[in-house]
Amino acid sequence: MSLWLAILGMTVATFGQRASFLLLPPHIQLPALLRRALRYVPAAVLTAIWAPELLLQKGVLSIALGNERLLAGIVAIAIAWRFRVTFGTIIAGLVALHFFDWMF
Amino acid sequence: MQLARTEFKAGLRASLPLFIAIGPFGLVTGVAMAAGGIPPLEAMAMSILVYADAAMLAATQMIAADSPALVVVAAAFIVNLRLFMYSASIRPYFAGESLWRRVLVSYALVDNPYALFIQRFGAHPEAPGKFEFFIGLAIPIWFCWQVTLGIGLLVGNQLPAAWKLDFAAPLAFIAMSIPLLRDKPMVAAAVSAGATAVLAHGLPLRSGMALAAVVGILVGLLSERIWSVKSA
Numbered sequence: 001m002s003l004w005l006a007i008l009g010m011t012v013a014t015f016g017q018r019a020s021f022l023l024l025p026p027h028i029q030l031p032a033l034l035r036r037a038l039r040y041v042p043a044a045v046l047t048a049i050w051a052p053e054l055l056l057q058k059g060v061l062s063i064a065l066g067n068e069r070l071l072a073g074i075v076a077i078a079i080a081w082r083f084r085v086t087f088g089t090i091i092a093g094l095v096a097l098h099f100f101d102w103m104f
Numbered sequence: 105m106q107l108a109r110t111e112f113k114a115g116l117r118a119s120l121p122l123f124i125a126i127g128p129f130g131l132v133t134g135v136a137m138a139a140g141g142i143p144p145l146e147a148m149a150m151s152i153l154v155y156a157d158a159a160m161l162a163a164t165q166m167i168a169a170d171s172p173a174l175v176v177v178a179a180a181f182i183v184n185l186r187l188f189m190y191s192a193s194i195r196p197y198f199a200g201e202s203l204w205r206r207v208l209v210s211y212a213l214v215d216n217p218y219a220l221f222i223q224r225f226g227a228h229p230e231a232p233g234k235f236e237f238f239i240g241l242a243i244p245i246w247f248c249w250q251v252t253l254g255i256g257l258l259v260g261n262q263l264p265a266a267w268k269l270d271f272a273a274p275l276a277f278i279a280m281s282i283p284l285l286r287d288k289p290m291v292a293a294a295v296s297a298g299a300t301a302v303l304a305h306g307l308p309l310r311s312g313m314a315l316a317a318v319v320g321i322l323v324g325l326l327s328e329r330i331w332s333v334k335s336a
Contacts, residue, residue: 018191
């Protein structure tokens with residue numbers, strides 16, 4: 001019962017967040033500063049999602065050869081930077097992960 | 105009409121490379137939800153109604169720990185703060201669309217379609233066919249997610265962890281975020297947000313990500329003054 005309550009609450013909260021600005025009447029304009037700020041949202045949020053996955057091992061900062069996810073991530077970043085391809089970046093990252101895991 | 109079809113197909117095509125990231129992540133999320141003790145019916149209902157991966161994973165952890173419903177909802181809200189920002193960011197592109205179209209876009213607004221959409225239309229908010237492209241992108245991603253999550257729920261924890269397919273998710277975020285770094289303030293925003301997310305990792309209720317977003321935005325805005333880049 002409480003689980004269904006949680007699902008219902010999550011549904012309302014999540015849809016509300018997504019719909020918030022999209023459903024505002026068109027004549028309501030965003031302030032210029034907010035528009036400028038929003039330019040940085042995608043890069044900031046997406047990076048905030050993957051950075052801990054590379055730099056933390058079991059919740060602890062790890063910058064070492066033993067951290068194969070960091071090494072594989074660096075390979076993926078280089079591929080993404082140079083070629084800007086989604087599929088190639090993911091494949092390269094997975095191959096690199098297995099390679100570094102085998103090597104170290 | 106012709107353009108609408110072309111853009112819809114372009115969206116479909118753009119979604120395909122993401123299957124390799126979303127598929128494994130859907131599987132892993134399904135497995136995690138099953139392991140967290142959420143029954144298949146409730147898990148599937150949550151996946152279809154809420155349709156937000158990170159929030160569902162966070163909720164699973166909290167439900168497994170017997171948290172009250174209100175705490176679970178609050179955690180999902182915090183994890184999903186970025187959706188609020190996505191909504192604001194994507195709004196100008198759909199301002200002219202009908203209400204039901206904007207409701208549809210709202211429902212389908214998750215990380216991957218958002219990032220790919222911005223990649224394509226970011227510099228061209230006036231370009232036609234945006235809704236068709238977005239829906240073409242969103243439909244295959246929705247099905248891929250629901251089907252793989254369902255399979256994950258069924259196979260439980262029998263997936264070979266040796267495949268390391270869970271790493272495909274962060275790799276997808278790398279693939280989507282790196283091409284956005286077109287000027288110095290953008291790089292500064294991303295680096296500072298990433299560093300904040302790492303340092304604030306231990307904060308309760310996954311609030312580290314929201315904090316990282318705020319820091320990234322502020323650093324980006326301040327860097328504009330230093331490098332005097334014109335904003336788009």
